[in-house]
Amino acid sequence: MTLSSLPLTHAARMRRRPLPEGYEQNLRDLSEASVQRNFDPYLDIDWDSPQLAVVPNDPRWVLSERIDPIGRTQWYKDQPLEKQIAMGMWRQANVAKVGLQFESVLIRGLMQYTAAQPNDSAEFRYATHEAKEECNHTLMFQEFINRIGMDVPGGQWWFRKLSMFIPLAATTFPTIFYMGVLGGEEPIDHIQKQFLRSTEGQHPAMTAVMQLHVAEEARHISFAHQRLEQVIPTRGMFPRFMLSLALPIVMRVLLSAIAVPPRQFRRRFDIPRDVWREMYWRSPESKETKRDVFGDVRLLAQRTKLMNPVSRLAWRILGIDGRASRFRSEPTYAAAA
Ligand SMILES: [Fe+2]
Ligand SMILES: [Fe+2]
Helix, strand or coil: CCHHHCCHHHHHHCCCCCCCHHHHHHHHHHHHHHHHCCCCHHHHCCCCCHHHCCCCCCHHHCCCCCCCCCCCCHHHHCCCHHHHHHHHHHHHHHHHHHHHHHHHHHHHHHHHHHHCCCCCCHHHHHHHHHHHHHHHHHHHHHHHHHHHCCCCCCCCHHHHHHCCCHHHHHHHCHHHHHHHHHHHHHHHHHHHHHHHHCCCCCCHHHHHHHHHHHHHHHHHHHHHHHHHHHHHHHCCHHHHHHHHHHHHHHHHHHHHHHHCCCHHHHHHCCCCHHHHHHHHHHCHHHHHHHHHCCHHHHHHHHHCCCCCHHHHHHHHHCCCCCCCCCCCCCCHHHHHC
16 A cells, blocks of 8 residues: 555654645645646657758748747848748747756756655655656757757856756745746746747747647646645745745746846847847837736735735836736736737
């Protein structure tokens, strides 16, 4: 008989701090879902099929005018097609690299976190399933980058430098760590879903990677939300106030780390400074994107009572305020309607 199949009363004796029953059951359900439905990038993506081949001068790499902050600038549209394609390939490969670097931090943090869990911890089991899935995602992203064949650096230099220290927060400040998990997963997921909802023709290799990723991220994001929703309300007034300020700051900092391409991109393709500033974040569209990606996190802030007059001001100053989603993953076009 395994520990997880023991009646809860027996298993509970082994635990130092029993989890609330609803939360524990949700974690067990998420773990079960992870066993029932998971992907392997080398079994579920047919990398060598002719449809997924990366060939020269493929206009499907041109950045979307509707979704991509670079693609929508007049400057980009005025560039020769060949350069637009090269920029698109570089950009998409780099987005995958940033995803890989973020997930690598996440995996290391999850391992730190699980190492401190007691026997029969439902958090241990689910977080380990999640780390396993994230390992597959890093394999998938790296394969995608290799197929594109561009030597991209990934996130901002400071994010890459700090990345070896961030996982330590998983044991010392787990609530901040899980805020960071959301700060990375929410924007990546939001952008990928927008791509998948769009009808524009994009390269099928990218579609395959995004479909597989979005399918598994739903569980990961759910876990981060649930964990924060469990823990935050149990904190005292002062720590909760500090967390209410930490939440928008973590979101804003990680958005920059993840969404803004590194300076190598600007240099390599001679992007004028004023175009760059428009994209990040002066144009009305980029400001809107910045707000849109955190609708679900604002919902979390409301549910956990982390919205107070001071934190609301912080969200506003950081340019990520706005209405909270009515439910998680509410599409932004539905919100606009
Ligand atoms: Fe992932
Ligand atoms: Fe994830």
